[in-house]
Amino acid sequence: MLSIRRIHSIVQKELKQLSRDRMTFGMVVMIPLVQLLLFGYAINTDVRHIPVGIVDLSGSAVARVITQAVTATQVVEIKHHYTTPKEAEQAIVRGEIRAALIYPADLSKRLVGENVLAQWVVDASDTMVSSAILQLRQMPLDQIIVDPKLHRVTHKPNFEVALFFNPTRRSAVNIVPGLSAVILTMTMILFTSTAIVRERERGNLELLITTPIKPLELMIGKIVPYIFIGLLQVSIILLLGNLVFDVPINGSLFHVYAATLLFIAASLTLGLIISTIAKTQLQAMQMTVFVLLPSILLSGFMFPYEAMPKLAQNIAEMLPATHYMRMIRAVVLRGAEVQVLVYDSLWLIGFSILGIVLAAFRFSKRLD
């Protein structure tokens, strides 16, 4: 027979223990509260403010009028003007802009008949971004530019769209490299954060700190094995992505692994910092989840970074996953080289150095 009293006694004990573990109790409340507010505002499938560049080879007034009309849709936001299509393409590879609008030199002549007026060159790796630009193709420009004398045929596309990097617009192309950021975030932070806490819980740490080992030595020693695990994981993801989902690896493997190493370093130090705060493995896991959720939802993995409100972008900017997401997609899909991704590389390096110093500082070799 099940005894209600006995069940009740266990329930009561569980609740008491839960309320005494302040970190867990806090997470019970904080995780839904913070994450809901964050994502409620941030998740936005309606893509706007895509950063684009303009290449105006015509230098005509018509080009300026069209540019104004395009900007007015708010779908895109003009970041830069380039003088040649080549420059714009390089900016796309670097990830500065997602697309470029190129006006040909003979723009004025094209206003006649059913010629397309200009060309969009789009980084199509993110299908949400490419759909948004494809919709611009049909935007009604006729009233503003068409002189009835030109006999322009209306309701025909005004723009030609060239989809780079993912011409068939398959979402796997964008998701597979992004997935490596999510999986690395999960495993790297979780492994390191629990690694030190586990030693503390099992009592190993008390012995270890009476030895001549230095905090920094301990931290580095703890990190190194996981670097190889991280590289192995990325290799599996990209290899399977290539074989099964036909995701191209356009960049060189050297740059893929260089970017990955930077991210692994940052994630591991984040894990170490957590390990110096958490007292139990359960707490370490909860804190990992707290970092993991925004790394999935805000880093650009699920939704384009540009579509998020400013606040969410600022939060995303603090997550190593956001920086790696940009880098790995740039390298794998657009064939970029790590040195052109200066900002993200430096950010990850800075984060790792600061992180390991902070962790070593927080991990004092005393018990008090």
Place this chain on the structure above:
Amino acid sequence: MNSQSGMAIKAEGLTRKFGNFVAVDSIDLNVPKATIYGFLGPNGCGKSTTIRMLCGLLSVSAGRAEVLGLDVSKSAEQLRTRIGYMTQKFSLYEDLTTEENLQFMGQVYSLGAGKLRRRISQLLDTYSLFKLKDRRAGSMSGGQRQRLALAAATLHEPDLLFLDEPTSAVDPENRREFWEKLFDLCDQGTSILVSTHYMDEAERCHRLAILESGQLRAEGEPLVLMEQMGAHVIELEAENLRVLKTRLLDIDKIKSAAQQGLRLRVLVDRSIENPVTYIQQALGSSLTCNVVHPSLEDVFVTVTNGERQ
């Protein structure tokens, strides 16, 4: 400085506070070299806290301590290679084998490869661990783990060993053996500080400090402590021991009464010249009373009595 004075540990007014709670209250200690020095006291009396301060694991709130001639507050790092520490709870890696654990600890102490190999085979032999070489620590018995822990603590040949309740998870037979090993180490010149709450273990120490509520209650050689204790020990044989005990405890000069099987062991204050008559006067002259030799437990009860009631 200490090498001249022959002291492995010197502490003056050593104090540790946790918030308002004084865990260790102004303790003075002089631990001679090459001796086994015991810390005897109930749980929570400050034994572990004192040991942790002396190892440099906890900072000192007040007072000072010199270990092997080095100030623990300033030279904790220098000390680490010269001391060995065996924690109360088994703290080697349960998922590593005996040999792997020893290898790891040796490398942490930067022992050279050749030296480490020699030391490990020596220790496997000394502590009868050779058969357990490839066993994981997690699957070993309390006694086996403790031998492994001692081997690990002595791997780098420290001058001073701290053992924090080393035998709490060990059966009596293994405890005996363990102490034999400690005397071997001591004979080779190692100073040993061991904490315990077992009387029989405390009795084996060269010198003892009895701690209670963070304070040093008594200090000296076990035999001397027994001889000089401030009470007579009387054994009393009678019926109704439980009732007698309650009556005895009401009497002013009776410091304690504890039943041991069919007898009652009574501690009577030193100021009473004839304790047998004193008890018989109080409870009736028909009682059988014998003066017996004090044990260390009697010493312990006498010096800690005031605080316990």
